Amino acid sequence: MPELPEVETTLNGITPLLTGKTIKAINIYQKQLRWPIPSTIKKKLTGTKVQHCRRRAKYLILETTGGSLIIHLGMSGSLHIIKSSIPAQKHDHFEMVLTNNQCLRLRDPRRFGAVLWGGNSPESHKLLKDLGPEPLDKDLPADHLYVVTRKRKRNIRDTLLDGHLIAGVGNIYANEALFLAGIRPTREAGSLSKPACRRLLVAIQQVLTAAIKAGGTTLKDFQSPTGNPGYFKQSLQVYGRELGACTSCGQPIKAKMVGSRRCFYCTKCQR
DNA sequence: AGGCCCTCCTGTAAGC
């Protein structure tokens, strides 16, 4: 999926085209996503105006004058702004038609995504209320990772993927940040020192910031809502670079299954 | 509470 930078890129793409616009219609072509799309959103959203678009973790929140819509892109979801006269394609499941005849369309081949009703307080939605802090929050304490990893037995890579501890970090950026911080993904989270945890948080912030700047990472088919790929792939140091040379020491990058997902790291630079 | 496993679905690419 789209991880935090890809969701942020998506947000940046849709915000100027949605904000202030009136919703003429909602069309649901396939309601069976991760959870069923509530059919009540048609009535709740039609005729309302989009006031504000924002992101929380990997969720997009569209606030309208009638309540909020929560969108998650799952593993393969993408949003597109196109003319409503363009016919929906095979994996287009949901669309929001505006009175200017532009429309926001959700495409999601694997259907792990979600479109949910957030009402007047989306933050208190079951899926959002227990999320950890935003990694790019300027007020996030430098020792946050140290605090939340104490007594954690599982490996640090899987720990970073837990959105309840820190929000929005997926497998790609977890691997990249661990490389930048010089920490092996298999390390037990609770064994990391305070300086290592600080280094790791800074690395997460650096890699996410750089990826957002590049428009996200296109591994296969990620596109911004206006159709541009993300250019961060060329900046990846370890992810997907099995047997490639470590950019720091030249050693071949190792790939290994950790938990249920692959990790990539340098056996020399990451300890 | 934490950790592990299963699950949802389809496309793609590798392997035989």
Added chain:
DNA sequence: TGCTTACAGGAGGGCC
């Protein structure tokens, strides 16, 4: 060429 299998960027829910 064609079939089978493994894997992919997520993450909630159930269970121990």
